[in-house]
Amino acid sequence: MTTLSSRSTRIVPSPTLSITAKAKAMAAQGIDVIDFSAGEPAQTTPNFIREAAIAAIQSGFTRYTPVPGTDELRQAIIEKFQRDQGVTYDKSQILVSCGAKHSLYNLFQALLDHGDEVIVPAPYWVSYPDQIRLADGTPVILETRETDNYAIDPSALESCITPRTKAVVLNSPCNPTGAIYSRNTLAQVATIAKKYKLLVISDEIYEKLIFGDPPFLSIVSVDPEIVPQTILVNGMSKSYAMTGWRIGYAAGPKDLMAAMSNIQGQSTSNPTSIAQKASVAALQGGNDFFKEMVQDLRPKRDLMVAELNAIPGVTCPIPSGAFYAYPNISGILGRRYTKGTITTSADLAAYLLEEAQIASVPGEPFGSPSHLRMSYTPTMETIQRGMARFQSAIQSLS
Numbered sequence: 260m261t262t263l264s265s266r267s268t269r270i271v272p273s274p275t276l277s278i279t280a281k282a283k284a285m286a287a288q289g290i291d292v293i294d295f296s297a298g299e300p301a302q303t304t305p306n307f308i309r310e311a312a313i314a315a316i317q318s319g320f321t322r323y324t325p326v327p328g329t330d331e332l333r334q335a336i337i338e339k340f341q342r343d344q345g346v347t348y349d350k351s352q353i354l355v356s357c358g359a360k361h362s363l364y365n366l367f368q369a370l371l372d373h374g375d376e377v378i379v380p381a382p383y384w385v386s387y388p389d390q391i392r393l394a395d396g397t398p399v400i401l402e403t404r405e406t407d408n409y410a411i412d413p414s415a416l417e418s419c420i421t422p423r424t425k426a427v428v429l430n431s432p433c434n435p436t437g438a439i440y441s442r443n444t445l446a447q448v449a450t451i452a453k454k455y456k457l458l459v460i461s462d463e464i465y466e467k468l469i470f471g472d473p474p475f476l477s478i479v480s481v482d483p484e485i486v487p488q489t490i491l492v493n494g495m496s497k498s499y500a501m502t503g504w505r506i507g508y509a510a511g512p513k514d515l516m517a518a519m520s521n522i523q524g525q526s527t528s529n530p531t532s533i534a535q536k537a538s539v540a541a542l543q544g545g546n547d548f549f550k551e552m553v554q555d556l557r558p559k560r561d562l563m564v565a566e567l568n569a570i571p572g573v574t575c576p577i578p579s580g581a582f583y584a585y586p587n588i589s590g591i592l593g594r595r596y597t598k599g600t601i602t603t604s605a606d607l608a609a610y611l612l613e614e615a616q617i618a619s620v621p622g623e624p625f626g627s628p629s630h631l632r633m634s635y636t637p638t639m640e641t642i643q644r645g646m647a648r649f650q651s652a653i654q655s656l657s
């Protein structure tokens with residue numbers, strides 16, 4: 260028997276990726292599964308981006324690039340941050356990695372020693388706590404409330420801070436809630452981070468997938484004084500429908516970015532040269548694609564939220580961004596079916612998958628056990644069919 264490192268046993272398989280894999284396996288067996296678990300856009304990468312990759316291959320752009328990314332891509336990222344966040348970074352402050360997940364991995368590895376703490380507001384994206392644990396750190400969970408639209412309460416944030424606190428994670432628009440932080444919340448977090456000299460890790464990967472109310476704001480745009488203490492994390496996956504290409508990027512203090520780049524240089528080296536070329540085309544390609552994506556998502560969001568709210572025992576606020584509905588299902592807990600009682604969100608997700616062939620992600624791994632995450636990326640017709648199945652599955656509970 261192999262003795263595994265304690266590090267490797269500290270974490271669980273990514274629940275979002277595992278449920279999506281299970282739904283895909285069921286579909287491959289011919290089961291008519293409706294997949295609301297996916298964390299990716301339904302669209303294929305826009306043609307002009309694919310063309311840029313083909314041109315990169317044809318021209319032989321197939322060798323190692325500098326570890327932190329090509330000059331051309333880092334320049335395109337610098338221009339993106341100037342345009343969208345109003346902040347000017349130097350090339351030495353930009354690191355391109357194999358997805359934003361990899362950017363975050365490098366960041367926690369470069370930042371944390373045993374016992375260092377990172378504050379993570381709940382509900383949170385599943386990978387933050389596990390990546391912190393993998394880096395020997397301790398995630399400190401800051402509860403937020405659905406009734407406050409998941410805003411961060413400044414005094415609750417302050418009460419999580421200890422001498423070991425190194426950073427706080429922000430994710431706006433949020434996966435899984437779709438909530439967007441207000442100017443006021445961001446200003447308060449910046450004030451506290453400055454007072455206690457904490458780093459702010461701002462994961463803005465859904466910034467372009469927003470419905471207009473409230474507007475998306477980056478903490479660095481709200482309070483420019485926080486720039487030297489902030490790491491912006493972003494990527495191509497969501498805004499450009501490029502999940503398979505694996506390009507993410509981060510911007511932040513030069514010494515930290517250099518340490519992250521060293522870790523990358525000793526592990527993956529540069530991200531794929533061809534995907535970097537495609538990302539330059541994407542970042543320079545204007546706003547048409549996001550606008551189309553948001554136009555496509557809006558009626559789907561409205562349909563799913565309306566259908567969820569029509570189910571007795573389920574309530575669902577309207578998400579402001581990303582592509583997830585996050586219904587509160589606490590009114591269903593305790594109900595029974597022939598094989599048992601639904602006592603947790605995980606039980607409900609398992610019941611829906613087995614009895615109604617609907618894949619969704621339970622709330623527990625997002626740190627909120629009264630919820631279920633459902634992506635509204637499938638077609639209107641699929642959402643309608645899935646919601647009808649959901650309703651009848653709930654009706655048949657006693």
Ligand code: PMP
Binds near residue numbers: 358384434494495
């Ligand atoms: N942050 C959040 C909030 C996400 O939902 C995702 C989706 N996987 C990521 C980061 C990482 O995305 P990727 O690695 O595909 O860039």
Ligand code: GLU
Binds near residue numbers: 276297360385386434
């Ligand atoms: N971020 C997506 C999700 O939350 C993709 C899967 C993952 O990387 O965890 O479903």
